[in-house]
Amino acid sequence: SAGSAPAGTAPAADREAGAARLLAPLLPEELDHFLLQADLTAVAPGPLSREPAQAMALIADIESKGGATVYRFTPASVRRALDAGWTPDALHGFLAEHSRTPVPQPLTYLVDDVARRHGRLRVGVAAxxxxxxxxxxxxxxxxxxxxxxxxxxxxxxxxxxxxxxxxxxxxxxxxxxxxxxxxxxxxxxxxxx
Known part of the structure; x- marks a missing residue:
């Protein structure tokens, strides 16, 4: 029939799904956690699943990649998260929920300090x-x-x-x-x- 794949070939989506199934046992399992450290870094000992990976890309900067990914928290990265609509409580909650280690005091202080100064100056449009x-x-x-x-x-x-x-x-x-x-x-x- 018109529009169907020629005999012996599979649609692209089927080929991709098949390739993903074949490669899955060879790839490391995705993680939903990381390890927070006192030097304002977090180590993801493997690939993060989608939700924590997207959040970490926003709230921290990638310092190095490899078998593990090292993220660094900075005033600019925390400000970026606040600019995107995260609240300090949401940041603290996310870090506590996804870290297998306790949230270090320097990171708590960093989030609170940046949040205290965030938005004190306001910019808007006036013609x-x-x-x-x-x-x-x-x-x-x-x-x-x-x-x-x-x-x-x-x-x-x-x-x-x-x-x-x-x-x-x-x-x-x-x-x-x-x-x-x-x-x-x-x-x-x-x-x-």
Missing amino acids: GYLRCEDEALLTQVLADRRAEQLRLRRIAPTVVISGAPPEILLARLRELGLAPAAESAEGAVVTLA
Whole structure:
């Protein structure tokens, strides 16, 4: 029939599955654990199964490979895990669950120290801002449903940021009956063309 494999040949998926079955007894068994050491390393004495291998690739750097893989935990690798959404508790839990040795105190301290500093500085997107010494006026603008499309967010009593660029902010605020002025990066009033 059309689309079937010629006689005597197997589809690629069947050939791959057959090859995997033949090679399986020759390959080391996958592990779900590693050995944590006090020098901020972990040794996987064989190939890790998928879940711990993916996690370790995120939270530690591979230092050497061979019959065993050595991973090194660094402030940058722990920060990478936190950036990816791991919490300090999740990191501690994963390490305790998958290590056949106790979690060393230096590693606990490293995770906690990096987590304590992680996210203290925040970076976001703002295309424009409103600045006004009259906090009540800013509160009024924030409460106006007609200004919702400007995606306004107060970041200080006298400062509101927006995802909209200054030209759009000026036009929309004027449509709302307000009289905003544009300002330069130095705070001087300017005219936008």
